[in-house]
Amino acid sequence: AQTVTQSQPEMSVQEAETVTLSCTYDTSESDYYLFWYKQPPSRQMILVIRQEAYKQQNATENRFSVNFQKAAKSFSLKISDSQLGDAAMYFCAYRVLNDMRFGAGTRLTVKP
Amino acid sequence: NAGVTQTPKFQVLKTGQSMTLQCAQDMNHNSMYWYRQDPGMGLRLIYYSASEGTTDKGEVPNGYNVSRLNKREFSLRLESAAPSQTSVYFCASIGVIYQPQHFGDGTRLSIL
Numbered sequence: 001a002q003t004v005t006q007s008q009p010e011m012s013v014q015e016a017e018t019v020t021l022s023c024t025y026d027t028s029e030s031d032y033y034l035f036w037y038k039q040p041p042s043r044q045m046i047l048v049i050r051q052e053a054y055k056q057q058n059a060t061e062n063r064f065s066v067n068f069q070k071a072a073k074s075f076s077l078k079i080s081d082s083q084l085g086d087a088a089m090y091f092c093a094y095r096v097l098n099d100m101r102f103g104a105g106t107r108l109t110v111k112p
Numbered sequence: 113n114a115g116v117t118q119t120p121k122f123q124v125l126k127t128g129q130s131m132t133l134q135c136a137q138d139m140n141h142n143s144m145y146w147y148r149q150d151p152g153m154g155l156r157l158i159y160y161s162a163s164e165g166t167t168d169k170g171e172v173p174n175g176y177n178v179s180r181l182n183k184r185e186f187s188l189r190l191e192s193a194a195p196s197q198t199s200v201y202f203c204a205s206i207g208v209i210y211q212p213q214h215f216g217d218g219t220r221l222s223i224l
Contacts, residue, residue, distance in 0.1 A: 004154075043200065043217060043218045044217060044218075045215035093155075098145075098209075099157070102154035103154050104153055
């Protein structure tokens with residue numbers, strides 16, 4: 001079974017600084033999708049960024065970017081110029097067809 | 113545009129009671145999913161429906177049943193609730209497989 005591991009249960013960052021959240025996954029598939037979701041205290045699941053495994057170029061969305069290392073099965077999220085509103089739980093997720101697996105999450109605190 | 117709507121938002125049950133969680137999407141999506149979220153474990157897939165008329169088990173299906181009533185609606189039923197089913201339940205949908213999932217706001221279910 002595919003598994004997703006987020007090795008950092010908690011992280012903190014100073015406002016305006018950069019932070020990187022780690023994610024590794026285990027799979028035997030070659031074609032899959034990877035996602036980072038943000039969950040604020042409101043409980044909503046908000047898509048931050050996604051990456052198709054067949055694309056070598058790392059995805060970026062404004063202040064959010066990923067470092068996708070397919071051979072290493074690693075998918076880290078970098079948040080630049082951190083803002084107070086970035087404070088939330090962040091989940092890494094992996095999907096092949098209809099099978100979607102989530103990591104346990106990383107709680108990000110942003111210090112003013 | 114409401115997206116994915118879940119009802120109810122909160123519910124408290126006694127052990128042994130039955131309950132149906134409702135989910136509806138207005139985006140004409142083909143696939144729908146039910147997840148549960150427990151502390152420290154991220155989201156886990158309970159059941160999914162790849163298209164109207166089909167349902168399949170996910171990672172943790174025991175104790176649950178589902179019905180894909182039509183293209184819009186996908187319900188989750190607990191026939192005899194157990195305290196281990198205390199969780200937050202999320203419904204999600206996608207139109208085509210490479211798109212990210214759209215999530216509902218979740219249902220917090222407590223079983224005493």
